[in-house]
Amino acid sequence: MEDAPTELGDSNKDTEVAPALIAVHPSQDSVATAVGSDLRVFDFRQNCAVSLKDDSSEGSLHRDSIRAVRYGAHGKLLVSAGDDKLVKVWSTLSWRCITTVCSEKRVSAVAISDDGSYVCFADKFGVVWIVDLDTPDGQVVEFSPDGKYILSADRDFKIRVTVFPKNPLDGAHEIQSFCLGHTEFVSCIAFLCTPEYPQGFLVSGSGDSTVRMWDIISGSLLDTCEVGEKAGLLGSNGREAECYSAVTDLCTSSDGSLVAVAVQRQVPENFLLHPFFPCQVVPIRGGTFIPTSLQMCSSTGLLWMITGVSNLRGSEYPSLARVRVISGLKKSNSDSNEREPNVMDDNDIPGGAKLLEKLQGSLSYSEEVFLAAAEAVKTAMSNLLIKKQYSSEKREFRKRTRNDKKIKH
Template identity: 50%
Template sequence: MEDTAVEEAEVSGAAEFAPALVAAHPHGDSVAVAIGPELRVFDLRAGCPVSLSDDCGGLSHSDAIRAICFSVSGALFASTGDDKLVKVWKTDSWRCIRTINSEKRVSAVAFSNNDLYITYADKFGVIWLVNLGEDGAEHVSVDNKPVSILGHYCSIITSMKFSPDGRFIATADRDSKIRVTLFPKNPLKGAHEIQSFCLGHTDFVSCIAFTSISENQSFLVSGGGDSTVRLWDYINGCLLDTFQVRDKMGELLESNDTDDSSQAIADICPSNDGSLIAVAIQGFSGVMLLACDLAGKKLSFRKVITMEKSYIPTSLASSFSSELIWTVMGASNMPNQASSQLLTRLRIIPCFQKDVVSSSDDGPATLEDCEVPHGEKLLMALQGSLDIAKQEEVLTSVLAALKVSMHKMLVKKHYSEERREQRKRGRNDKKIKS
């Protein structure tokens, strides 16, 4: 029965949908949205959309973008996904300065804190590294090949982050593991020293983020398919606290419309001071805010920001210099979805700080479209359309898939022996000769 259900999902394409992503420049200079193969960027300083320039091979991406990120300095931006390309962009000109070819589809990407290296993870759980040269210099030779530095043994990497001090790289996978690895001075020779494993999730880990109490002390926060947000002492691999989101969601979601599989954590976003954690929940039209007491090593419920029922955030982002949470909804690779229908919907939450947010007041609420920075100009550039009626028609078709999609994408599937052999024959890297 389980094999049949999995195979039907594969045929329908629902399991391969690509969620819309959002990333915010660390200093608030710009915001980027990825939907399908499209990368949309808006310059918040100049108040205008950005025209991307790609001299490194082709017109941006040709398949769904699965991961985007800014570097800590904000000087570089990376996009990558199902076309097996990792593209590095200079954010002062938004020119693509490097295109890296991966042998497999890519699921996660991150820059080292000094902008010297970019790391990316393929679908086989291998982490690759490329030396970008001094501050991502454009003169670096394209002969600088990717080097494998560590791996998760055939488990899909779902999230990858560098620690605030740059000493560690944390990687999470669909087999409920979080690995913290010491990032060596010469990573081109491999990252072989494991600092810790953060083990406790009972289902896939969907997202991780670092949050700091001071320059010298930071913690790791994770969310997963088990509907929990967890706080870790990642140096020692110790679980400090667990917040069970499902317990709180029971009173907010109608049981007839929601099952446990749709309450996976879709994304998490810490505030600048680490006092708050914004949580996007699969199947929930809104964002949950958790108080994060780093001194007391405790997570607690603060409040829920509800949105219209047709809006389920697929990605969250914030910047060091802003008190806004950027949220986006959208998906591509859906059945019968044309490229012209790659619309997204943005909702922005203001006042993302502990002193403003309390469980008793009515704020912060999402900004109305007229209150969004740069208004219609930004919405048109990042959403793809200002026609709300048209958006509703397209996004409604995405809504049902969003409620269960993450579980289908990341839960470890089980196949019969016959089906396993059939899949093995179809693998490009391991053909079975007849």
């Protein structure tokens, strides 16, 4: 019985699909999506698709599925990383790769310090690495807003807060706190900053269908939102009502007034949720749209989201993506004039058809295509987050056959 998950995990490795990802420049100067190994960028300043330039010795762009993409250093840098064990840092002015870092293992998360001096990335074994971008030969993930801490989350339900050292390349050994309370894997973390508390509160989403708020200095749990229950996904007894309601991603507004949450479902309708007070459920038209990644733009108040997968075998479209945008999230000065959140029509999305063609790879896909891909999306998200169990014999075999160090440059 113990070997069964191992065999399943090994057999799935060759056919594993990668969920699509999205990242938005803080000022919405550009938007980037990752679908498999394909990194796609649309530049609003030039109103055109971007041709990325990569002159690194590792070759052109990425060779395998991208698992993390995000902007950093106030939008000056874009970083991408994934299964090819490469972390690539791009200048958003020239759209040229300025640094490529080789990891020993596949990379699952990335973060960049506000000053652009350091990039942090986490590998599949849970090790967090810090690299000096000026001398990238050293040794996820989230920086606190004040830059004093690095936060990492894992599939063992815990969040660790580590003090960012004065000499980062010597290692970060001082643990500030642990945030403990989730009962399933932690899928996403973000900071919620308010004018009264600029250092920010941490918010985290989990497979236990909750979003939790933390004080990172003490590790204290400040609030819990049962997103599954609020979205009508759980029955009155607190158990799942014919669905799997894991939180797959979350993001926050710059003023700390909103947290947007994507919830995975197995019923024919999906939601974006604003979980803290007041709570509001936003229906997304089309039952096959399961958001795999979210990003809120602080300057425009638009919430960008994407669904999609790559390496989808047996399909007419082995890699596909769909981008949607929600408007009306900014609070107005008068409650009576406050707009309701609204899923924008494709023609109203900034960049219009030109943007969608670049970021999606196609202007549109039929509902039947996404219906076939929806199950693959759910499986892909679960494979990423649920920890595989191996027998002791299998673990020893995997250790003996590891080739991580052999391919390090």
